[in-house]
Amino acid sequence: MTCLKGQFLTPDGFLLGTVTVAPQGRIAAVEGVPQSEAQARSSGLPLYLPGFIDTHVHGGGGADTMEGGEAVRQLARTHARHGTTSLLATTMTAPLDDIRAALQALAPACATRGAQEARVLGVHLEGPYISPGRLGAQPDYVKPLALSELLALHALAPIRLITLAPELPGHLAVIPDLVAQGMRVQIGHSNGGYEDGVAALQAGAHGFTHLFNAMSALHHREPGMVGAALAHADHAELIPDLIHVHPGAIRTALRAIPRLFCVTDSTSASGMPDGEYRLGRHTVTKCLGGVRLADGTLAGSTLTMDQALRNLVNALGLSLADASRRCSTYAADYLGLNDRGRIAVGAHADVVELNADLRLQATYVEGERIECHAG
Structure with a gap:
């Protein structure tokens, strides 16, 4: 299992917490506490979007x-x-x-x-x-x-x-x-x-x-x-x-x-x-x-x-x-x-990791991490 930690945009809004990715490349769990978008963007933590x-x-x-x-x-x-x-x-x-x-x-x-x-x-x-x-x-x-x-x-x-x-x-x-x-x-x-x-x-x-x-x-x-x-x-x-x-x-x-x-x-x-x-x-x-x-x-x-x-x-x-x-x-x-297109249990672990400036840090395609161009 892979565990990602940070601010996640889910279908219900932002959550501060963790997403667990199963070895098959699908999301096994999404856990956290609700956050406003302003809280998520100002937290300094990684931002994860679909x-x-x-x-x-x-x-x-x-x-x-x-x-x-x-x-x-x-x-x-x-x-x-x-x-x-x-x-x-x-x-x-x-x-x-x-x-x-x-x-x-x-x-x-x-x-x-x-x-x-x-x-x-x-x-x-x-x-x-x-x-x-x-x-x-x-x-x-x-x-x-x-x-x-x-x-x-x-x-x-x-x-x-x-x-x-x-x-x-x-x-x-x-x-x-x-x-x-x-x-x-x-x-x-x-x-x-x-x-x-x-x-x-x-x-x-x-x-x-x-x-x-x-x-x-x-x-x-x-x-x-x-x-x-x-x-x-x-x-x-x-x-x-x-x-x-x-x-x-x-x-x-x-x-x-x-x-x-x-x-x-x-x-x-x-x-x-x-x-x-x-x-x-x-x-x-x-x-x-x-x-x-x-x-x-x-x-x-x-x-x-x-x-x-x-x-x-x-x-x-x-x-x-x-x-x-x-x-x-x-x-x-x-x-x-x-x-696809959502961070939710059962969906493919297709996720992007961004910093506070919305610069890409990594892409996850079906759970596989890909290092990204930050520009």
Whole structure:
């Protein structure tokens, strides 16, 4: 048994006490006395939060999901050192042969977690079923969605989440079939309007991919896809690097979408020095804290989840408990995982240890301690 001592954020609030981790990597006991958040943060003791869950990870540590295999394990190790305990390996729009090859290569990482790695829960398929008018940094290999083709991809590696543009022919009709297969359907890279977004949600779509980015904007006479999200969504991804979305827009989304949750949309440049990196078939440049194509288009991010948490607390003024839910619990619930994203008996021992400045000290992935980057 491993015993952790300090201030723990549980579903019932902060506790000063101990958490016991069984050898199998699950939480066996949570014991302590209730604390206010102010007491917990001022105590000088380690702060333990649920491990971060990132549903949108293209790369990290110089490795890109589309390379498959060892690249996915490298990005899983990189993000674990920044507090991510589980993630979805996220693809890029590409020719189907490239996507097939990537899924075949990353399937072993979905089946078995290696030492010092975040758990790879499955795949977020971001494209090729998106609008050519809202590519963002996606290459232009878009195509109509054929259910048989998608199920063949799903057989190679588990697709937990799929991004699609609902306004494209046939996409709205196929959403119920995707949901029946256990996939979460997200609206994104879409040029559709408000009505398209509402219709997709009514058909069973669950949320929105990197809200505000690569979708039709809000106008008071044409609410667009952003308007559909703000008016009707319970869940949506958001990239809180303070580059992709203005803090004012983030605050608007926080007031409108109850379970808005954070993602990194990270690239292979995450955790790496400035320079050139791969993003699918693109070459991207990391500089000044961002990642861009040659024409200046934002191309994913260098964000890590520990920095996302600090941005929510320090720049946007959220409580630590609220920020934690948006970096962990809401994503777990969204994916239907009641044994992750919370410090509770029976849950996986996925925990991050922070100091008083919210700098990461260690990550525990299913009970395994991983030393972290404190920056």
